Amino acid sequence: MRSTVVVFPGSNCDRDVAVALEDVTGAKPAMVWHGETELPAADLIVLPGGFSYGDYLRSGAMAAHSPIMRAVSEQARRGVAVLGICNGFQILTEAGLLPGALMRNSSLHYICRDVDLRVERSDTPFTNAYIPGEAVTMPIAHKDGAYFADEATLERIEAEGQVVFRYLPREKNGRESNPNGSCRDIAGLVDATGRIMGLMPHPERAADAAVGGIDGRRVFESLTRWLH
Amino acid sequence: MKARIIVTLKDGVLDPQGRAIARALHALGFKSVEEVRQGKLIEVNFGAESEAAARKEANAMCEKLLANPIVENYRVELLP
Numbered sequence: 001m002r003s004t005v006v007v008f009p010g011s012n013c014d015r016d017v018a019v020a021l022e023d024v025t026g027a028k029p030a031m032v033w034h035g036e037t038e039l040p041a042a043d044l045i046v047l048p049g050g051f052s053y054g055d056y057l058r059s060g061a062m063a064a065h066s067p068i069m070r071a072v073s074e075q076a077r078r079g080v081a082v083l084g085i086c087n088g089f090q091i092l093t094e095a096g097l098l099p100g101a102l103m104r105n106s107s108l109h110y111i112c113r114d115v116d117l118r119v120e121r122s123d124t125p126f127t128n129a130y131i132p133g134e135a136v137t138m139p140i141a142h143k144d145g146a147y148f149a150d151e152a153t154l155e156r157i158e159a160e161g162q163v164v165f166r167y168l169p170r171e172k173n174g175r176e177s178n179p180n181g182s183c184r185d186i187a188g189l190v191d192a193t194g195r196i197m198g199l200m201p202h203p204e205r206a207a208d209a210a211v212g213g214i215d216g217r218r219v220f221e222s223l224t225r226w227l228h
Numbered sequence: 229m230k231a232r233i234i235v236t237l238k239d240g241v242l243d244p245q246g247r248a249i250a251r252a253l254h255a256l257g258f259k260s261v262e263e264v265r266q267g268k269l270i271e272v273n274f275g276a277e278s279e280a281a282a283r284k285e286a287n288a289m290c291e292k293l294l295a296n297p298i299v300e301n302y303r304v305e306l307l308p
Contacts, residue, residue, distance in 0.1 A: 062293075065292075101296055101299045103241070103242065106244050107244070108248055148241060148298075150240075150298075181242065
């Protein structure tokens with residue numbers, strides 16, 4: 001699988017996701033600076049986590065208008081899978097490639113901890129190595145992760161089955177979940193084509209048993225399976 | 229020309245910062261406070277041939293970048 005990781009000024013999970021991708025696919029991803037206007041041929045484009053442009057104005061707002069984003073939209077239209085993790089999810093909503101918006105956490109706190117998620121669908125390029133309904137654990141690390149969309153949009157994305165990951169109502173340890181106030185406990189969703197996914201939790205930080213567990217690894221394994 | 233752009237959250241969009249500010253005002257004794265909504269004020273200096281052209285330009289800036297139409301409303305005030 002050929003993958004590309006876009007690097008914005010302020011990205012800080014670009015190398016983590018590159019390590020996870022190389023570990024799973026055996027191939028080093030191309031790292032492309034946001035100021036470029038062309039992308040190499042690839043099967044997957046990742047918009048990594050971090051604080052692109054220092055989160056100025058709104059998280060992801062500036063990066064959504066980076067020169068490279070035109071090429072990302074174009075490749076997405078041609079069927080290349082796009083995965084936005086955390087800040088990458090915020091960028092995808094700001095760019096209009098995914099519905100809704102990511103707002104300040106309801107607690108106003110930056111939250112960095114493991115959360116339990118339910119995999120809603122296993123028929124997407126990103127989740128085919130999971131079992132539907134399975135509970136998995138991945139870390140979150142964000143301050144602007146409350147998913148918001150108006151009722152009509154929420155109804156539409158629910159009806160079309162675009163919600164892929166949801167925070168569990170109650171975590172395995174009994175703690176109440178939905179850490180950030182997201183509408184309908186949404187942690188990750190795909191667009192109408194199913195090939196663009198945004199996810200607030202960090203699968204790349206749960207892709208190695210030695211650090212953070214392996215529940216996120218299957219996101220990348222799913223992509224390789226989807227291609228074959 | 230200067231545009232003063234006021235960006236506010238739409239009704240129904242949760243504003244945890246506004247809520248925290250309201251709580252702080254209560255704690256300071258401002259018991260009359262019922263609700264606080266926090267927004268942004270952005271001032272842009274730019275060249276424009278007419279007031280109509282300036283308004284059009286400022287609206288376009290808001291639509292494209294300064295406001296997120298999914299969750300925010302904006303208002304443009306033109307100042308000389």
